[in-house]
Amino acid sequence: MPDTAPASDAAKTLRTGPGRLLVAVYGVFALAATARGAYQLATRFDEAPVAYLLSVLAGVIYLVAAVGLARAGRTSRRVALVSCSVEMVGVLVVGAASLLLPGVFPDDTVWSGFGSGYFFIPLVLPALGLWWILHVHRLDRD
Numbered sequence: 001m002p003d004t005a006p007a008s009d010a011a012k013t014l015r016t017g018p019g020r021l022l023v024a025v026y027g028v029f030a031l032a033a034t035a036r037g038a039y040q041l042a043t044r045f046d047e048a049p050v051a052y053l054l055s056v057l058a059g060v061i062y063l064v065a066a067v068g069l070a071r072a073g074r075t076s077r078r079v080a081l082v083s084c085s086v087e088m089v090g091v092l093v094v095g096a097a098s099l100l101l102p103g104v105f106p107d108d109t110v111w112s113g114f115g116s117g118y119f120f121i122p123l124v125l126p127a128l129g130l131w132w133i134l135h136v137h138r139l140d141r142d
Contacts, residue, residue, distance in 0.1 A: 019069070022132055025125060026066035029118075033110045034059030040107070048107035054094060058110040058122070061087050065129055077133055084129035091115060091122050 037055030045052065061083050068080025095114035098105045108117050115122030 019132065019136070022128060023066050023070045025121070026062050026069060026129070029110075029121070029125065030059050030062035030066055032059070033062060036110070044107075048105065051105045051107045051109045051112070054090075054109040054111065058087070058090065061090070062125075065126075069129065069132065080129065081133050084126045084133065087122075088126035088130065091126065095123065 033055050037052050037057075037059055040047075040052040041049070041056065065080055065083040065087060068076045068078075068083055070076075091111040091114060094105075094109055094111035098109070098112040105112055110118060110122050114120060115124075
């Protein structure tokens, strides 16, 4: 079923202020992580393929989250909820693994050290996205 919800207050909050900023940051991270990972895969694949593939995966998840957050409707909100949840699990698991088992990741990913290479934004971003979806842009609004 297409995502054809009418413009509501929830949809309007995404077009102004904090909602727009959240979507913009997700977009920037989607571009940065995907570009970095793709470049590393193309030029240094043999050095750390898992780390580079995880960076590309993170970029794709950021893109899906940005689109889900930017669009109105129940389906888009659920897509954003799932992608932000996967992102949170990813940053926690990869962040912990990169600190506890540094040999697994010979090169950093976007999520290494809980996003320390990106000022911990990869750790904070899914928390903000989940908060936004669950408290501002609620699933039960349509």
